[in-house]
Amino acid sequence: MIIAIDLGSNTFRLNLMQNLNGKYEIIDTFERIVGSARGLKRSGKISNEAKGDIFKAIAQAKEKFDFDKINHIAVATQAFRVASNADEIFKEIEQKFNVKFKIISGEAEAKLTFLGIKEALNGFGMDTKNSVFIDLGGGSSEISNGDKFKSFEFGIITFCDQFDNDISLMRKKVATTTKEAKEFLAKFDKKHIILTSGVPTTMAALKLGMGYDDYDKSRVNGYRLFKDDFDGLMCEILKFDNEKADKLLGKNRKMPMLGGMLLLKELLCNEKAELVVIDDGLREGVGVAYFNKSLDEILKF
Incomplete structure (x- = not known):
């Protein structure tokens, strides 16, 4: 099983997925609106309000899913590619929640x-x-x-x-x-x-x-x-x-x-x-790539 996390410019989305003989099944999902990109155009930073909402979403997700027993892959997108405080936020998340995010390219x-x-x-x-x-x-x-x-x-x-x-x-x-x-x-x-x-x-x-x-x-x-x-x-x-x-x-x-x-x-x-x-997208793709062993190659881009 894998916990696939997509932290986007507006939402925090998570899937718990498993691989059943090459068929990828979504067991459970979790989603919260966090507004990561709100105000980013002007300030160049993830706001304190968005940061608080992101932290709250991660805390709620950890209450629902067993991150200690199930491997997780967490990716972040455009807002974090451009925000000047993205690295600082992700260091704090890793220290506080033991969840490591990777900022991926477009x-x-x-x-x-x-x-x-x-x-x-x-x-x-x-x-x-x-x-x-x-x-x-x-x-x-x-x-x-x-x-x-x-x-x-x-x-x-x-x-x-x-x-x-x-x-x-x-x-x-x-x-x-x-x-x-x-x-x-x-x-x-x-x-x-x-x-x-x-x-x-x-x-x-x-x-x-x-x-x-x-x-x-x-x-x-x-x-x-x-x-x-x-x-x-x-x-x-x-x-x-x-x-x-x-x-x-x-x-x-x-x-x-x-x-x-x-x-x-x-x-x-x-x-x-x-x-x-189609509702499916990045978080599902992360799970599929993990199971078909193409994730590391894709993340090089």
Whole structure:
């Protein structure tokens, strides 16, 4: 068994996984919103508030899972690639919790995410041929077809922070923000675009009538989104009061959802491929790579 941890720019996500004769099974999961990248664009540091939320999430995870008996692999992504105090925070985490994090490159992140997506697609008889995935993160975004990988330095949290959560300003700036990524995406010959991360999975959940607390990954995996869904759901979310937004989207996720939907809508505006939602991503990829013994090689990138 392995505990695979993904500490991202917005969330702390964990899987307990096992390998059953080459079939990778997720036994249990754990997730908390920690907002690692909030305020990072201005300060260059992980805030004290985010640090506290990260420490709290790790403490809760250690109460639920036996880290002393089960091997764990913990990776951190874009917010920690750029934060000036990342090393200091991770030294403190290692001393306090005996959990050692590795900050991985954008390319390693994309490769591992692809492995997680591929495993999920295999689970319901869909392969990755003629498919491209988009992982819209909190601090960076990755696009890949499995052979070519590229990481872009924009994400949901940093985008919202940069423009002070001003929807009208974000609408004006979204095309410039995503220009390079759109050009990269357009180069691929593709039948499917696989969408992973919190924005498309939450969109699918809303369409399926689920909220944050009754979210069911098994219903979301493989769900098809359409371009019309973006404007329709954005109109709905804009009408949510804070209580309803927290219930359906998760605590303090209204603005990140709106900002993320703007980014994703712009990225996809010229695309005609089918849009398929997959919940699985980096943490699942870490587990798969560990079991198939490719993790060390991938982490060299």
